[in-house]
Amino acid sequence: MSTIDQVLAQIDSDLDNSLNRLFDFLKIKSISADPAYIDDCRNAANWLARELSEIGIESSVRDTTGQPMVVGHRKTGKPGPHVLFYGHYDVQPVDPLDLWDTDPFEPRIVTREDGSKIIVARGSADDKGQLMTFVEAARAYMAVQGDLPLDVTVFFEGEEESGSPSLEPFLEANKNELSCDLALVCDTGMWDENTPAISVMLRGLVGEEITIKAANRDLHSGHYGGSATNPNHIIAKIIADMRDDTGKITLDGFYDGVIDVPEDVMKMWDTLGFSTDVFLGDIGLSVPCGEQDRTPLEHIWTRPTAEVNGMWGGYLGAGSKTVIPAEAHAKFTFRLVGDQDPEKIVEAFRAHVRARIPEDCSVEFTSHGASPALRLDFNMPSLAKGKKALQDEWGTEAALIGMGGSIPVVGDFKRSLNMDTMLIGFGLEDDSIHSPNEKYNLKSFHKGIRSWARVLDELAQG
Template identity: 75%
Template sequence: MTTIEKVLTRIDADLENSLSRLFDLLKIKSISTDPQYAPDCRLAAEWLAKELTSIGIDATVRSTSGHPMVVGHRKSGKSGPHVLFYGHYDVQPVDPLDLWDADPFEPKIVTREDGTKVIVARGSADDKGQLMTFVEAARAFIAETGDLPLDVSVLFEGEEESGSPSLHPFLNANKDELSCDLALVCDTCMWDADTPAISVMLRGLVGEQITIRAADRDLHSGFYGGAARNPNHILANILAGLHDETGKVTLDGFYDGVIELPDTVTKLWDELGFEVAKFLGGVDLEIAAGEAGRSALEQVWSRPTAEVNGMWGGYIGTGFKTVIPSEAYAKVSFRLVGDQDPDKIRDAFRAYVHSKLPADCSVEFLPHGGSPALRLDFDSPALAKGQKALTDEWGKTAALIGCGGSIPIVGDFKSMLDMDSMLIGFGVEDDAIHSPNEKYNLKSFHKGIRSWARVLDELSQD
């Protein structure tokens, strides 16, 4: 029997104990956004530090201006990459409590009508169940072999669900200690309940609020209508011109840095069986919009966008008030991919707005966000090894997927620690994270532990 086979056998034999330990963590009410639960957040951090230390990962609780961090290390100069595993122990509030079927901090296993066994509790999927898959994999490896196959560091955060206010100062103060060859992040999902996935792309974000001003006050539309500029008209014209008839964004240089998918990835995505009708039908839509000639998966994972998130101006109360408003407003966001430069996108948008602005009007911009897209090199040896490990465990080729949104910590690891991240998670679509009756599939927990053991083993191979 190979070493990894022995480790996997130990994981299977110890599953009940692994569940018991997870349940102990789930019982702690570590709600980071509510100050009354600050002692519970510290208790969760202390529980994790004690657990890590007990299995041979030297861990400490580090105080911050908010909730504490947990940092652990097991380093012996092993060959292969030194990895940093990240997770968060804080959870969302449980309101509305009356929609839960049971106490959210009394975890239990429930068998659903389809026979699926699930762990129901706040934090079961986001992110305590996920981070414990790695802890239990490390436990099994050390218990079976006396060591981990790689040098491993651990960072558990306690403020992810409340905006991570202490994270940047902490990363800055501990750059040398936390900088590793590769970050492993377990706060994502599989493609479906039977198909593992690695998220290899995260879109960046640029946001702008714009205010268009014309007259010095709202005007009577009977006295001034036709002769006076209407900021609503100007704004509508500006926003309508952001896209051409094919759905492409019209800003100068907008597609600079956009990278086309390798054929191998396009083929993998085509084989996922993504159903556009089901995807859009879930929100009562039927017809795909966006760039002509691009699949829906491309559009939400690997293509940049320009979206109008809000627009308003003039009278919007009950009844009618026939005015020409003096000001009109909009919030616009751009999702970025590849090597698009957030600063250049912002400058291009502002230049475009100025080009459309009449001489006797003015505009004010209020910036919001400005993060680049992130991706793991498709030729990365770590990615190939991670994909092999997951494929071996699940018996289905691990999908290399994109993420339409952003995960701030991954950007921080790249910009502050110059460290790429491999995102492997075992959540599924119906886990109800942030909602009542949050759950984590028992299969996700069990095979998640086994998956991380395989990933560590593969990463250690020459």
């Protein structure tokens, strides 16, 4: 048997023990957002450091201003890239508790009507179950070979579910220790339960809030209507002018840096069976909006957006009040793709707004952050190796997908450590992360372990 076949056999034979270890981990109430669980978070960090050290990845718990970090290293001296594996041991609060079928911190296996088995517990999918797929793959390698196939650094944080306030300072302070050739993250999902995926695009985000001020007080609409400027009308004009009749966003230079997806990737997406009718039908809609020459899948993964998240001004109580408000407000977010420059998007948006403010009115801007999009080079050798490893395990081509949202740590790795990230996860849409009765498919856990073993094997090849 080849080394990788021996490792895979070890994973299969040790699955029950792997589950027992995962269950021990899941029982720890590591809720980072609630100060009542600060000791539990440290217990989770200590548990991980102990498990890693026992299998030969020398690890320690590092204090921060918040929850501790766990850092471990296995230096093999072998050729190949030095990879950093990231995960988080903290979990979301369990409220509302009465919607859980059983205790969220008493993990259990449930057999569903179709015969499939799921692991039910808080953190089973986000991110303890995912994190442990890598740890168990490393354990199997150490049991078979006495070493890993390449140099590995492991980095687990305990504040991902509460905004990661300690992450960026920790990365900056430990830049030399944590800088590697490639980061691996298992906090994402598959396309479906039989199709693995690598997330290669994460959209950036710009958040802006405006306050428009007109008269020096609220006005009687009978006395002043038609003469005094209504700031609600100004906001309506600002919003209406942000798109043209084809759905394109009209901000000056907005599409600078937007990159089209390679044709072969687009063809692969055509095979995924994405249904616009199902996608919109699930939320009670049927007609796509946005750029009319693009599909909804492109809208989600590869195209930038401009959305109004909230708008208010004037009387909001019950019944009617005939008032012209003195001021009005709106919140906007822009999802960015490719090489769009967040600062230029902010400048373009603010110029768009200022151009529509009457000379006797004023506008105030509040920033809610600006971060660029991230993407992998489709021709990156490690991406091809990851695809091959996943196809070998799952028997189907891995989908290269985008993500509509953002994973902040990936941006931190790029900015602080100048390190690209390959996102390979085994979660599914119905895992109910952040919700009652969170689950992780036993198949995802088992084949996730096997997948990471194959990924490490492929990355170690010359």
